[in-house]
Amino acid sequence: MNWAATAHNHEDRGEPRHEVFYRTSAVAANGSRIAIVIVNVSGGGLMARCIDTLNVGDRIDVQLPVLGSATAEIRWALGGRIGCQFDRPVPTHSYFPFLSALRGN
Template identity: 45%
Template sequence: MTYHFSTVTADERRVADRDEVHYRARAFGPDARPHTLLVVNLSPHGLMARCDADFAEGDRLRIMLPVVGVAVAEIRWCLGGRMGVNFETAIDLASYYELLAQLMKK
């Protein structure tokens, strides 16, 4: 499928659909201070989360996730306590499905 990015919304440019989850993750911001994220959806390429911290677009986070360990991510957007991030390195599919299974158990 080919998209012309000038006419496609940000949601349509996603590489993969997101799976809905409800998971509290520990994250470390640019200043290395710990924060709690409520991850609400996830894909092998990124996630959306809620957080009370005041992050900015372009900030980098280290997010602790079961199965995969530390996922380094860049904040792509922030709005009203929500943020969307892209992982620096995509999660391989085998690990991703194992991660989803772990998150669904909780």
């Protein structure tokens, strides 16, 4: 299931962010697999740590619990951290099950 496969111009920087620590992987546009640790999320995106070099504007497909694969754009990258905006926001009815799974609850 790829719930974020289509582009959607959504930027809501004012939405609350929730702290998590979730190890997962992403696939870059060139097909390489990237290990990431998601450290916070919101309905519109996430912040993650990774050792791979990613650049602003790069697109990745992130594997997420409950939701499956999410396509996101790198909006900023600094010192091993990346900020990503989902192409489509997390559906409201799925957000709390998603957050609970990220937290291991």
